[in-house]
Amino acid sequence: MRNIFVDGYNVINSWPELNSIKEYSFESARCELIEMLSNYAVYKGYKVFVVFDAHMVIGSLGKKEKINKNVIVVFTKENETADSFIEKTVNDIGRKNEVFVVTSDSLEQQVTFQRGAVRMSSIEFYHEVKNIESKIKNKIQKKYSEKKHTLEDRIGKDMLEKLEKIRKSR
Template identity: 70%
Template sequence: MRNIFVDGYNVINSWPELRDIKDYSFEAARQKLIDYLQNYAAFKGYKIILVFDAHMVSGSLQKKEKISEHLSVVYTKEGETADTYIEKTIDSIGRKTEVCVVTSDSLEQQLVFQRGAIRISSLEFYFDVKETENRISVKTQKKYSEKRHLLEDRIQKDVLEKLEKIRRSR
């Protein structure tokens, strides 16, 4: 299973609709990102660790929240950036599993690459998530259109004929 680490605030500041949302509410932008990633991870079968840094929040403690089987959210502790958390975690995982890091921070990209992880820019990831969202939409539309249940499919033929006569007589 592919493990993807996402620098949350980096992504929020890079994705157009999340940037607009964060202008009035960081919490709403974080929740929207979580929603996107939850669908993406479940569809692709990836494990995503979304990291928000709280290094500027006085007295904050590290907090991990498992959203689903495929998505976990980490809020770092005071004085720890998302980059630092991701680097430490990648070091502990080693090169045993496939790891990918989503960030547009070029220095961070170089560091994770040196540790054996694949790096993806926030915008590249945006287009991958959007493409996956479209594929999910097409798949669900197809599924529901195949199972269309019309009223005329559920009514007895003689009742349907009587209703049709009443409709035409008006």
């Protein structure tokens, strides 16, 4: 299974719709990112770690929250950046597993690459996620349009017979 580590705030600042949402609420931008990545991760069968800096939050002990079987959200502890968390984790698993790191921070890209991960810029990842969103929408639309939604499918046989009697009596 491919593991993808996403520098959450780096992505929020890079993706157009998230950047505009964050102007009103960082919490809303985080939630939107997590939802987008959940759909992406489930569709692709990848494990995605979304890492948010909490290094400036005094007393933060760090937190990991499993959103579903494919997405884990990490808030770093006090004095720990998303970059350092990702570097440390990639160092532990990067040579044993397929790991991608999503960030536009060039130094972070170099460090994680040296530790065995494949690097991907936030914008490259944006286009990949949007492509998958399109595929998901098309799949849903196709599935929905294949189903015929007739009156017979929606009402009981008794009611259908009564309606048929009314129609014939006219």
